[in-house]
Amino acid sequence: MKIEELTIKKINTGLLKKEFSAVEICKAYLTQIKKRDKEISAFLTVSEEMALSLAKKVDEQISEKKEISMISGIPAAIKDNILVEGLKCTASSKILENYTAPYDATVIKKLKNQGVVILGKTNMDEFAMGSSTENSAYFTTKNPHDLKRVPGGSSGGSAAAVAGNLCVFALGSDTGGSIRQPASFCGVVGLKPTYGAVSRYGLMAFASSLDQIGPLAKTVDDCQIVFEEISGKDKMDSTSLEIPKVESGNLEIGKLKLGVPKEYFVKGMDAKVEKIIKEAIKKYEEMGARVEEISLPNAEYALACYYIIAPAEASANLARYDGIKYGYSVADENENANLLDVYLKSRGGGFGDEVRRRIMLGTYTLSSGYYDAYYLRAQKVRTLIKNDFEKAFKSVDAILTPVSPTPAFKIGEKTKDPLTMYLSDIFTISINLAGLPAISLPAGKVDGLPVGLQIIGNYFEEEKIFKIGKILEKNA
Ligand code: GLN
DSSP states (O other): OOGGGOOHHHHHHHHHTTSSOHHHHHHHHHHHHHHHHHHHOOEEEEOHHHHHHHHHHHHHHHHTTOOOOTTTTOEEEEETTBOOTTSBOOTTOGGGTTOBOSSOOHHHHHHHHTTOEEEEEEOOSGGGOOSSSTTOSSOOOOBTTBTTBOOOSSSHHHHHHHHTTSOSEEEEEESSSTTHHHHHHHTOEEEEOOTTSBOOTTBOOSSTTTOEEEEEESSHHHHHHHHHHHBSOBTTBTTOOOOOOOOOOOOOGGGOEEEEEGGGSOTTSOHHHHHHHHHHHHHHHHTTOEEEEEOOGGGGGHHHHHHHHHHHHHHHHGGGOSSSSSSOOGGGTOTTOOHHHHHHHHHHHHSOHHHHHHHHHHHHHHSTTTTIIIIIHHHHHHHHHHHHHHHHTTTOSEEEEESOSSSOOBTTSSTTOHHHHHHTTTTTHHHHHHTOOEEEEEEEEETTEEEEEEEEESTTOHHHHHHHHHHHHHTO
16 A cells, blocks of 8 residues: 555555554555655654554554554654653754653643554744744755645644654644634644643643644544544643533535625735635535625734734743753853843843744733733733634534735745744634634645635534545545
8 A cells, every 4th residue: 555545544445454563564654765865855754663663552552452442553753842751852953952751741641542653753943933934943844745835833833744654644733723724724734732632741832822732634524533542631731621512403405504704805916715615615615515705804904913922931941941941051051150141142142033932022021011912902902813713613513714915935035024924823713812723624735835724613513524524625
């Protein structure tokens, strides 16, 4: 069987029928990484030894006729801001260059318990701040569809690893679009779960009220399988929740009501991308779904609101990298450095430009005198954005939008101007502010480059958006 065609279910069936062993599958992926990752550069760390020993355990269980789960023996890649015990975890930052994770994140514990084979850690924008992986302190990951282009970000390594068939699925994190935008750029499926659906314990915090871990895979079905394995309440994360059983309603396509927000077809959007999204929406309509125009009037404030709230939370979360507790420290090089020097020089030398920019923005908006005008006001706008969605979901089952206004851009194209980089998240950010689930799935191609459709669901209606996604996937 060709590696490009493997899915979780196909590997599971093959393992049970003894067509191949978990070690053989693992080796096939390790070989693929050796061959292709030289040009893609998706991985920061390849954990060959750990992967082979996890795969061996699965083979032992099979030979002892023990029951294995659907994801046993499935090779996966993990974004480098999620802790895997014993592996380096850098968040693509110099400040954590020599940091080794002392424990497993809850999602990793869950995956390991089910026999998932962890192949390694993937490249990202430093501390998940960015949309292209160009903010990695190590190297830029290339888009497997065109090596001159970015894979998106910040989970660009994870998306490129799936698209390049270097793993079956990957985990990413999404604070403002970091799973969905790279999924769209790399032509894979990516889910940002409902806030609280997946434990954040062991995820390096960027903006805690927005961050969620989610899967990237080749198919909606694979994404769903992984999501079901990693979700659920965790006592180590008080914001996590047991997923309430939401009646996914009658999902006959004839009764499906889909909303298309008029504010999402904006000036400056690539006309070819718009055409593909409109065609995908039309497909749903032709199959019998009712498509109606809706309005999210506060959507235009989402970007401004996010770039106040996310840096504010980041400035607080990143205060822990102080050159004392762990990570890079000038005190290691200079015994005579005084305390202030240790703080300032370790942080100044350890963090990259974008991270420093966000810390400064966040510190400014939180400082007394500015707090009310910026942070407090942004929180109020956040509520308005959330209310818009709540109103919309009274009349529609799901909302369809583009993921990104353009396909993957060229490496270097936006690095000079942070504002144009921020704009590439214009369609994904409001979903994090509202805490809703959304999936990005391939809708077509523009000049050979993939374009993703975003399906936004109501709280905890992941199952519904998976079903709606599968309809398009089947009819692509
Ligand atoms: N690109 C956005 C940012 O730079 C979102 C990042 C993310 O979702 N982690 O903040």
